[in-house]
Amino acid sequence: MKYLKLKKNSRLLVVGSDPVWKKNDKYFTLSPFNTFFSAFLHYFDYVSMALPFLGDKIQIKNGIAMPEDIEIVELPGFKGVIDFIRKSIWILPKLIPVLHKEIKKSDAVMVMHDDFLGLITLLQARKQKKPHLLFLGGNQVEVVRNKYTGLKRWGAIYLAHLFEKIDQYWMDHGLTVLVTGREMIERLSAPERYIYPYFTSLISDEDIIYRKPRDISSNSTNILYAGFLTENKGVHILLEAFARFREKYHTPDIKLHLAGDGYFRPKLEEICQQLKITENVIFYGFIGDKEKLKQLFREADMFVLPSKSEGIPKVLLEAMAYGVPILTTNVGGIPDIIEDGVNGLLIPPGSPGGFVKGMAKILFDAKLRQKLIDGGYHFIKEHTKEKQAKEIIEYLHRVYG
Template identity: 30%
Template sequence: MNLAIFLNIRFYYDGERYTADERYFEFWTSFTEYFKKVILCVPVLTTRERKGAFKVDLKKKKVEICHLPYYETTIELDKNSFYIMPQVKKIVFNNISEWDIVRAVVPNILGISILNQARLYSKPCFAYIRGNYKKSLYEFTGFKKIAAYLIAQFLELRIKNIIKNIPTFVVGEELYNKFQKLNASVFKIVVSLISTNDIVKEITIPARLQKIRLLNIGRLSPEKGVSYLINGVYKTREKYGYDVTLTIVGSGMEESHLKEKIKKMGLNGCVKFLGYIPYNSEIINLYRNSDVFILPSLTEGVPKVILEALANGLPVIATSVGGIPEIIKDGENGILIPPADSEAIANAIHRLINNKNLIIDMIKKGLETIKEYTLEKQRERVIKILRSYYHFNN
C-alpha cells in the first residue's frame, strides 16, 4: 500500500536533493516501516540556491515527492488560492490512482481540498489538526488580522464538515475537546521525532543551584511569549538575587525588539541570542549544557522542543496552553505556569533553585514521560487506529 501525505512545509529542490524548512516530515517518512511507499505532497521551490536546513532522505526510493505549487506562507496561499487550487486538483487527479490512503494537515485550504478529492474517489483518508489557527493571529494587525480571522472561521467550518466521517488526529486536550463532539473518531497524538535511542541514560544536576542556565528554543514572534520570559529573568535576578543566565535559540520578527529590550534592562551580560540553529549535535549540546528548559508560549500545540528537553534530561517550565499539559504535569516532570505572567516565571525559577530534590525527581519523571512519546510509540498508535478503522493489513 502507498500512503500519500499533504504537509504544509516548504520544500526545496536544487536538481540533486530535496531539503525542507522543518524536520516534522521525518515522523511521516518513518511510516515506510508499514507502507510500500510514502508520497509527500508538498509545496516545492526549484532553486539552485541552497535553502532548507533539513535534508530529505528518500530512503532508497521508498519516499517520493509530489510537487505542489510553491507558496511562502498560508496567507500567501489564501490570497493566490484561485490560481493554486486548480493546479493542485489536477495534480491530485493525475496521481490519486497510486494512492491507497491519504492524509492531510488542516486547517489549510489545500489539505481540505485534497481530503475532499480523496473522499470523492472513495480513498481511505485521515486528517491531522496541528493547531488552533484562530489563536495564532498575533503577527497580524488591522485589516490583515480581520481578514485572517475570517479565513480561519471559514476553514474551521470546512473542517467540521470533513472530519465527521473520517478518523482525525489532533494535538492536545484543547483541540480534542473542541472536535471530539463532532466525531467519535477523534484521537490525540503527539508527532514526536524523539527515538528511543535519543533518550539520555544518565541525569546531570547543576553543581550550583544559585547559578542556573536557562534555555529557550523557538521562533521569535509575539505568540511565543519571549518578552515575558525576559521580564521573568529580570525579576528573578532583582527579586531573589540569583545568577540566572538565559540562552535564546531562534529568529523571527521580534528579534530586534527583544535585543533592544535586553539592552534597556541591562541584561546584555546574562541573556544571549544564538539565532536559528537546526536540530543537530550543537542543539543537543545546548540542551545538555543547560539546567532548565523554559517555554513561555501564549499558544501552542505540543511543542517538539519540550519533548527534546525531556529526552535530554532537563526539567521544564512551560505555560499551561494548548497540548503542553498533555505532556507536562505540574510538580511532577515540570512546572506549569499561566501565560503572559512574568512573576509566575520568576517564582517557578525560584521554586526549582530552592529544591534540588525536586529537580532530580522532575528529571527522572521526565525521562519516564518521554518513553511514552517516542516516534516509535506514536507511529504504532496511528497505525493501530487506521487498521481498526479501515480494516487493512500492511
C-alpha cells in the same frame, strides 16, 4: 470506502503546506513536522510527501534536511494560505492533476493542514475512496491572531473560522480527524469514532538521554528557550523574570540561551538593553542543525517555555528526551503532556513573578530537578514517534479495517 490494506508495495501519501526547497540535490524544510512521517516506513513500503516546492535558487540560510527515504512530490510553490489565494489561477491547473495521480497510486492519504490544499486533497481522496485522515494541530484562530496584524490578521482569522466549520462538516460526514490536545477536542463535536487525540512526537528511541542534573554550584547556570520569537511565545515575560532572578538571587554568571527567530526579535533585543542583561542573553537565531540544538539541550540546566497560547509544543518533548527539567505555562495542550511536579512545573502565563519562583524552585533544589528529569524520561519513552505512528496505524485499522 476502501479498507486499509497494507499489501506488498503499499504506499502512503502525505500532503502538506509547509514548503521545501532543494540544495545540492537534497530537500530542506523549516518545518520539523515534515520529518515525522518517516516513522510510517515501518508500515508502508513507500512514503511520499506532496509539498509546495520553492525551487533550488532560494536563499535560505538555515533549514532542516528532509529524510532521504521519503519521496518528495513537488507541488507548485506557495507560502501559506494568503499566497495560495494570490497564486490560485496559476497553481490550481498544475496542482489538481498531480494530486489526482498521486492519490490514485496510494493506499492511504494523510493531510497535514486544514487549508485550501488540504480541502482539495480530501475531496480527491474521498472521490477515489481512499482511506484518509486529517491532522488538526491546535487552535488555528489563536495562532493567526498572534501571527498577523492589521487587515491581514482579520482575513486570516476569517479563513481560520471558515476552515474550522469545514472541518466540522467533514467530521459530521465521517472524516477521520486526529486532534492535538483536549482544547481542540472540546471545540469540535464529532462521533468518538471519527476523532482521535494525538500529538506529534519527533523523538526516536535513540534520541533519548538519561542524565543526572549538573552541579550548578561549580558551573555557570544555563537556561534555555527554543522556539519562534513572536509575542505570543511570551519571551518578553521571560526576559523580565530573568532580570529579576539575577538581581534577587545575585547570580551574575547565569545565562539565558534563546534558540529561534521571528519578527519579535528586535523588540526582545531592545528589552535586553533596557534591563541591562545583554551580556547574559544569547540569541542564536534559527538552528537547523539537529546536533547543535542537541548540544544546547545537553548544556542546559532548565528549559523554559513561557507561551501565552499553544497546541502541544514538540519542543517540550525534546527537553524531556534530552534530560532537561521544564518550567512552562498551563495553557492550550501543555497540561496534556506536562503534569505539574512530575515531569515539569506549570505556572499561569504572563507572570514574571511566577517564573522567578519557578526558576528558583528548579535551580536551587537538586532533588526536584532529578525528579522532573526522571518524570520526563519515563513519559517520552512511551511517546516516541515510532509509537505514535503505531497508534495512528492501529486507529486507521479500527476505522477502515
